[in-house]
Structures are given as C-alpha cells and as structure tokens.
Amino acid sequence: MLGYIFRRLLLAIPTLLVMLTVVFILVRLVPGDPAVAMLGDRASEATLQTLREQLGLNQPIAVQYFEFLGNMITGDFGKSMVTGRTVLSEVGAVLPYTLELTFSAMVLGTLFGLPLGVIAAVRRNKWPDYVSRILSLIGLSFPGFVSAILLLLCFAVWQHWLPVMSRASSDPVTHIRNLILPALNLGLIMMAYIARVTRSSMLDVLGEDYIRTAQAKGVKARTLVMRHALGNALIPIVTVVGLYFGTLIGNSVLAEIVFTRPGLGKLILGALQSRDYTMLQGLMVVFAIFVILVNTATDVIYGLVDPRVSYKK
Amino acid sequence: MTSAAISNSSKTVTSSPVLNALRRNRMAWLGGGTLFIIVMVAIFAPLIAPHDPLEQNILARLSPPSADFWLGTDSYGRDVLSRLLYGARISLSIGFLSVLTAMIVGSSLGMLAGYIGGVFEQIVMGLVDVLLSFPTLLLGLMIAAMLGASFENLIIAIAITEMAPFARVARAPTIAVKRRDFVDAGRSLGLSPLRILGVHILPNILSDVVVVGSLWMASAIRTEASLAFIGLGVLPPTATWGGMIREGFDNILTAWWLVVFPSVAILITVLALNILGDALRDAIDPKTRSGQ
Numbered sequence: 001m002l003g004y005i006f007r008r009l010l011l012a013i014p015t016l017l018v019m020l021t022v023v024f025i026l027v028r029l030v031p032g033d034p035a036v037a038m039l040g041d042r043a044s045e046a047t048l049q050t051l052r053e054q055l056g057l058n059q060p061i062a063v064q065y066f067e068f069l070g071n072m073i074t075g076d077f078g079k080s081m082v083t084g085r086t087v088l089s090e091v092g093a094v095l096p097y098t099l100e101l102t103f104s105a106m107v108l109g110t111l112f113g114l115p116l117g118v119i120a121a122v123r124r125n126k127w128p129d130y131v132s133r134i135l136s137l138i139g140l141s142f143p144g145f146v147s148a149i150l151l152l153l154c155f156a157v158w159q160h161w162l163p164v165m166s167r168a169s170s171d172p173v174t175h176i177r178n179l180i181l182p183a184l185n186l187g188l189i190m191m192a193y194i195a196r197v198t199r200s201s202m203l204d205v206l207g208e209d210y211i212r213t214a215q216a217k218g219v220k221a222r223t224l225v226m227r228h229a230l231g232n233a234l235i236p237i238v239t240v241v242g243l244y245f246g247t248l249i250g251n252s253v254l255a256e257i258v259f260t261r262p263g264l265g266k267l268i269l270g271a272l273q274s275r276d277y278t279m280l281q282g283l284m285v286v287f288a289i290f291v292i293l294v295n296t297a298t299d300v301i302y303g304l305v306d307p308r309v310s311y312k313k
Numbered sequence: 314m315t316s317a318a319i320s321n322s323s324k325t326v327t328s329s330p331v332l333n334a335l336r337r338n339r340m341a342w343l344g345g346g347t348l349f350i351i352v353m354v355a356i357f358a359p360l361i362a363p364h365d366p367l368e369q370n371i372l373a374r375l376s377p378p379s380a381d382f383w384l385g386t387d388s389y390g391r392d393v394l395s396r397l398l399y400g401a402r403i404s405l406s407i408g409f410l411s412v413l414t415a416m417i418v419g420s421s422l423g424m425l426a427g428y429i430g431g432v433f434e435q436i437v438m439g440l441v442d443v444l445l446s447f448p449t450l451l452l453g454l455m456i457a458a459m460l461g462a463s464f465e466n467l468i469i470a471i472a473i474t475e476m477a478p479f480a481r482v483a484r485a486p487t488i489a490v491k492r493r494d495f496v497d498a499g500r501s502l503g504l505s506p507l508r509i510l511g512v513h514i515l516p517n518i519l520s521d522v523v524v525v526g527s528l529w530m531a532s533a534i535r536t537e538a539s540l541a542f543i544g545l546g547v548l549p550p551t552a553t554w555g556g557m558i559r560e561g562f563d564n565i566l567t568a569w570w571l572v573v574f575p576s577v578a579i580l581i582t583v584l585a586l587n588i589l590g591d592a593l594r595d596a597i598d599p600k601t602r603s604g605q
Contacts, residue, residue, distance in 0.1 A: 018443045029459045137591070141584040143535040144450075145542045146576045149558065153569055164566070243446070250450035254539060258562075269543065272458050284455055291446055 005300050012296050017069075019288040024068050027281045028061075051081070054278060077282035082274045087282030090267060098263040101255065102248050104183035109190025110241070116191065117198025121206060122225055132195055139192020144251035148185045148258035155181060165260040182255045186248060197240045201233040208232075235306045242298025246291045331520075334596040341596070344588030351582055355401035364392035366399040366552045375568050385570035387560060393570060396552035397578055403553040404582065407464070408534040411471035415533075416526045418472065419479025420518070424510055426480065427487030437480065444477040453536050457545040464547050471536050475529050482525045486518045524593055531586035538579050554579050 035051045036043070052058045059067070071078070077087040120132035156164040162181050169175050205211065206229055214228050253265030264283070271279040335341045354361060363383070370390035378385045384393040426437040444452070456470035490496060491514070499509050540546055541555025542562075549556060554575040561571025 014439070015443060015446070018439055019447070022440075022443060022447075023455075026455055026459050029456070137587060138584065141531070141580060141587050143539050143542075143579060143583070145539055145558070146579055149562065149565070149572050149576060153565065153573070157566055157569070246446065246448035247450070250448035253450065253454075254542065257543065268454065272454075272544065280455065280458060284451075287451055288447065291448065295446055 004303055008296050008299050012292050015295075016289070016292055019292065020069060020072055020285065021065075023281060023284045023288065024065055026284065027277065054079075054081070072285055077285055078278045080271075080276055080279040080282075082271075082276045082279070087279060087286065090279070091264065091283070091286050094262050094264060094267055097261060098249070098252055098256070098265070100179065101182050101186065101252050101261070101263065102245070104179060105186030105190050105248060105252075106241075106245075108183060108187025109194050112187075113191040113194025114198055114237075116195040118202055118225065118230060120195065120199040121202030124203065129199075132199065136192040136196040136199075139189050140196065142189060143254070144186070144189060145254035145258055147188065148182070148255050151181050151185050152258060178259075178261070182252075182259045182261055185255050185259075186251055189251060190244070190248060193244055194237070194241060197237055198233065201236045202229060205229045205233045235302065238301050238305055239298060242294060242301065245294045245298075249287070249290065331596045335592060338592045338596065340588050341592035344585045344590075344592060347581065347585035348589060351401055351585065352405060354398055355405050358395075358398040358402060362392075362395035362398045364395040366391065366395040367550050368392070375564065375571075377568070378570055384574045385568070387557070387568075387571055388564060393557070393574055396557055397554070397574055400552040400554045400557060400575065401578070401582075403464075403547055403551065404534050404537060404555075404579070407467055407471065407537045407547075408530050411468045411533045411537075412475060412526050412530050414468060414472035415475040415529070416479050416522055419476035420483035420522045422476070423480035423483030424487045424514060424518070427484040428491055428506065428510060428514070430488075434484075438484070441477040441480045444474070445481075449474045449532065449536055450539055453540055454543065454545065457540055462540075462545045462548065467537060467540065467545075467547065470540070471533050474536065475533060478525055478529065479522060482521050483518050486521065487514055490514050490517050524597055527586070527593055528590040531583045531590060534579070534586065535583055 035048045035057060049058075057064070075088070079086050080090060083090070116132045116135070120129040123129050152164065155162045162177055163174075169178060211224065211229060214224055219228065249264070252263065253268055255261070256263040256265030257269055264287075268280070268283055270276070271283060368391060370386065370392075372390065373382065373386050374390040375388055376382060376386045376390075382392050382394065384397065386392055387396070422437050423441075426434040452474045453470045456473055457467060460466040460470060487510075496509060496513055499513055504512075537546070537553075538555035538558075541553045542559045544559065546553050546556045546559075549560070557575040558572050558579075561568065561575070565572055
C-alpha cells in the first residue's frame with residue numbers, strides 16, 4: 001500500500017513540471033516589458049530594475065526558467081511585491097479559511113447529493129427522479145457567484161438571519177454563522193454535481209447481471225441497493241468528486257468575494273487589483289500543487305475503494 | 314476545412330438517428346427554443362431596447378422597476394433592461410467565439426497528435442491532462458489577468474481553458490480512422506497529410522467535436538460572467554451581465570434589481586444551454602436514445 005502511494009507521488013512529478021512550465025509561460029505572456037506593464041509607465045527606472053531583478057527578467061530565458069524551477073522546487077514561491085511578505089506566509093494565514101469552507105461544502109454536498117442520486121436511480125423516471133434531475137440541472141447551471149448573491153439577498157439582506165459580511169471572528173458562534181451561507185452556496189452546487197454522477201453511476205451498476213442474480217436469489221431491496229449496487233457505484237463517484245475539488249476551489253474564490261470572507265480568493269483578488277504579479281505567480285504554483293495533491297489523493301482513494309486496483313506491481 | 318468536407322458531414326448528420334432523437338425530445342425543444350429567443354434578443358437589441366444602454370439619467374438614479382424603466386436603473390441612472398439586452402450580445406459572442414476557437418485549435422491539436430503519434434502526441438496529451446486538471450475559472454483568471462482584460466483576450470483566455478476536451482475527442486477517432494484502408498489508399502496516392510486530415514478524417518470526427526462544443530458553451534458563458542464579476546471582463550461602460558452584477562453588488566443592500574435581473578439572465582442562458590446539451594448527450598448515446 002505504501003509503495004503504491006509512493007509510486008502515485010512519483011507519477012505526479014512530470015505533471016508538476018508541466019504545470020510549473022505553464023505558469024512560467026503565463027507570467028511571461030504579459031505584453032511588452034512585464035516590469036513596465038506591472039508597475040505602470042510612471043515607475044522610476046530604479047523600481048523597474050528592482051522588479052526585473054526580482055523576477056529574473058534581465059537574464060536569458062533558459063536561465064530564468066531553470067532558476068524559477070529551482071526556486072519552486074525548493075519551496076521558495078517568491079515574495080509579494082506589495083506587502084513584502086512571502087507567498088507562503090500569506091497563503092498560510094488564509095488557507096485554514098478556504099480549507100474550512102471547501103471541506104464543509106464537500107461534506108454538505110456528499111451528505112445530500114449521494115442520497116439524492118441513489119433515490120433518483122432507484123426510482124428512475126418517477127417523480128423523485130425528475131425532482132432530483134431538475135435540482136441538479138439548476139445547481140449545475142449556477143455560476144458560483146450568482147447563487148452566492150441570491151443566497152446573500154434572501155438570507156442576509158431581506159431576512160436578517162445571517163450576517164452579510166463573513167469577516168474573520170474569534171467567537172465560535174459568529175464563526176459558524178459566518179460559515180453557513182458560503183458553505184451552503186458551494187455545498188448546493190457540489191450536491192447537484194454529486195447527485196448527477198451518483199445517479200448515472202448507479203444506473204450503470206443497477207443494469208448489471210449480478211444485480212439481477214442477487215435479486216433473483218431474494219436479496220432484500222435495501223441490501224441490494226446499499227451494499228451490492230452502491231458499493232460498486234462509489235468507484236467512479238470518488239474519482240469524479242476528487243476531480244471536482246479543483247472547481248470547488250475556483251468557486252470558493254467567488255464565494256469569498258461575495259461574502260467578504262478571508263481566504264485564497266480574497267488573496268487572488270487583492271493581488272489582481274494591486275497588480276502584484278509575483279504574488280499571482282506564487283499563488284498559481286500553490287494552486288497547481290494543491291490540485292496535483294488532490295488528484296493524487298483521489299487516485300489513492302480509488303485504489304482503496306476498488307479492490308481490482310493492484311498495489312503490488 | 315473545405316466546403317466539400319462540411320456538406321459531406323452535414324449530410325451524414327441530417328440522416329442520423331441523433332437528430333431524429335433530438336427532434337422527439339421535449340427538453341431539446343425547451344432548451345433550443347429558449348436559446349433561440351436569447352439569440353434573437355441579442356441580435357435585435359438596438360430595436361427592442363427602450364433606452365440607450367449607456368445613456369445616463371442623473372435624475373433617475375437607482376430607481377426601482379417602474380413603467381418608464383421596467384427593470385429599474387443603476388447608480389448612473391442607466392436603464393437596466395436595455396443594458397441587459399445589450400449584455401446578451403457580449404455574453405453570447407464571447408461564449409460562442411471562445412468555444413469556436415477552442416474547438417478549432419483543440420481538435421487540430423488532437424488530430425495532429427493522433428495522426429503523428431510519438432513524442433508529439435505525448436507532449437500534447439500531457440499538456441491536455443494538465444489543462445483538464447486545472448480549475449477552469451482559476452486558469453481563465455490567471456490568463457486574463459496576465460493578458461489584460463479585453464474582448465479578444467477574454468476569448469483567448471476562455472478558449473485556452475476549454476481546449477483540452479476537444480483535443481481528447483478529436484484524437485481517439487483520428488487514431489481509429491488513420492488505420493482504415495481509405496486513408497492508406499490516400500497516402501499511397503501521394504495525398505499530403507494535411508489533405509488526408511482535412512478531407513478524410515475531419516468529416517468523420519466533426520459531429521463529435523460539434524457536440525462537445527455545444528456542451529462547453531454553457532461553461533464558457535459562466536466563466537465569462539465570473540471573470541467579469543471579479544473585474545476581468547470587457548471594460549466598462551460596455552454592458553456585460555457579469556459586469557452589471559459587479560457594479561450592482563456595491564448597492565446590494567438598497568437596489569436588489571441591479572443584481573437579481575442580470576443573475577436571472579445568466580442563469581436562464583446557462584440553463585437553456587445545459588438542457589440542450591443534456592438532450593444532445595442523450596441523443597448521441599444509443600442506450601438512452603430509445604428511451605426518449
């Protein structure tokens with residue numbers, strides 16, 4: 001098992017290299033002299049030169065590339081041009097908020113999405129199925145910020161049940177009240193997604209011969225669905241949910257902006273507004289590593305759920 | 314892409330069971346009909362719009378929906394309904410053009426990867442895997458931020474985020490078709506690889522690519538709106554749905570109409586595209602086709 005995890009991590013290295021290369025190219029996409037583009041025309045030559053040095057722009061492109069790779073691999077993600085703090089410390093300060101949000105969304109989504117999908121598949125083409133399908137279609141159509149704004153209007157502006165701003169708070173009750181709307185927002189989208197994947201995965205499994213055999217042998221409907229069918233249907237669900245994690249982080253950026261909540265989203269927005277390109281570059285790399293880690297974890301869980309995946313070879 | 318290739322493939326599409334299944338699907342009509350209305354509204358916006366979308370009416374700032382301004386006015390006194398109608402043009406054209414770009418570039422790369430094979434194929438597909446695993450919105454955000462927000466740059470940014478699925482869809486059938494006798498025959502007749510790809514392989518994969526394209530259009534429109542909301546949209550004062558929500562968000566406590574109507578517009582458009590996409594997906598899947 002440990003060997004299997006280790007091999008998966010090894011496989012992530014080429015992906016990481018490609019991602020780093022993509023980020024490297026992206027930052028150099030800025031038209032014209034990046035230093036001027038970042039600081040504006042009125043910046044003094046000295047400031048421009050400092051930035052060029054900081055970004056390594058005064059060196060040949062190959063040197064820049066390998067220096068960039070070296071820095072990133074040794075964990076040096078650069079410094080913010082505005083605050084002067086390292087990208088890692090900025091990320092570290094807000095990461096718990098984003099993780100807390102995405103994790104609660106994941107839990108909410110799974111808690112409601114999984115049963116919704118199972119019921120839809122078992123009652124195929126009956127009203128529970130239609131309700132579940134319409135709900136997930138609507139949920140999947142909402143851009144993350146639109147649903148966030150509508151929730152904000154309904155529960156914080158029109159009805160003053162929950163706070164409009166979800167600023168950081170040390171009081172645990174306020175803290176949880178602040179979390180409810182953003183988590184609900186992302187959780188509903190997640191629920192729609194999981195319900196849809198669960199339904200189609202369950203439908204595939206329920207059509208298998210072994211299910212009919214079990215039925216013929218007189219296995220109780222409940223056992224049939226929960227153990228025989230769902231057990232196997234879970235395999236593709238885990239993969240898809242894992243892959244969705246990236247989208248969840250993307251949506252959390254929007255949710256954080258709408259609900260004025262600290263987190264990676266606010267960090268990105270701030271970097272964008274102040275044209276803090278070193279911060280953006282660092283954040284891109286952090287996100288890339290995040291996505292790769294989650295994908296690798298998904299693979300590992302896949303191996304745990306699916307007994308056919310062999311750890312030996 | 315020659316005209317012969319297009320007419321050839323459209324012939325196979327019209328006589329296909331896919332279109333028949335689609336015609337019998339009520340959801341396809343619902344999604345397609347709604348989308349048709351939105352497209353018409355976008356095209357004829359100058360004729361339908363009751364006001365100039367950029368005209369500022371200082372005396373009627375932030376007025377709620379009324380007989381004069383059906384959907385109210387924004388903080389500059391501009392008519393929300395007119396801005397909404399004109400905004401449809403931006404959303405639809407960026408959505409359509411970015412998917413078209415992604416379709417052309419992505420499927421060309423996929424076809425070339427499948428046809429050439431070897432190291433080139435590995436590099437392209439490696440890149441595709443990375444693009445697929447990176448969240449669409451974040452990638453779009455990064456590219457748009459680096460390029461600077463403008464109509465063309467948004468199309469490029471969104472196209473890059475959506476290229477990968479087209480490359481995947483185009484590659485597999487290219488490999489399958491490549492081994493068929495008629496491609497060998499063409500090659501031995503001395504046809505150039507470009508001609509073989511364009512005339513003999515493209516028509517075989519075109520319908521798949523178009524279906525994937527229609528599925529991604531909803532995502533493209535969502536991404537455009539989200540980027541505009543973050544502040545990376547087409548520059549103001551041009552009306553875009555995401556941009557309207559961004560501006561209205563500052564007044565959310567007092568002027569709900571500024572955010573609700575553009576939100577509904579985005580939702581209806583994406584929903585219509587998703588419903589149509591689902592119907593299309595059902596229609597191409599032989600398992601579900603008979604059930605419809």
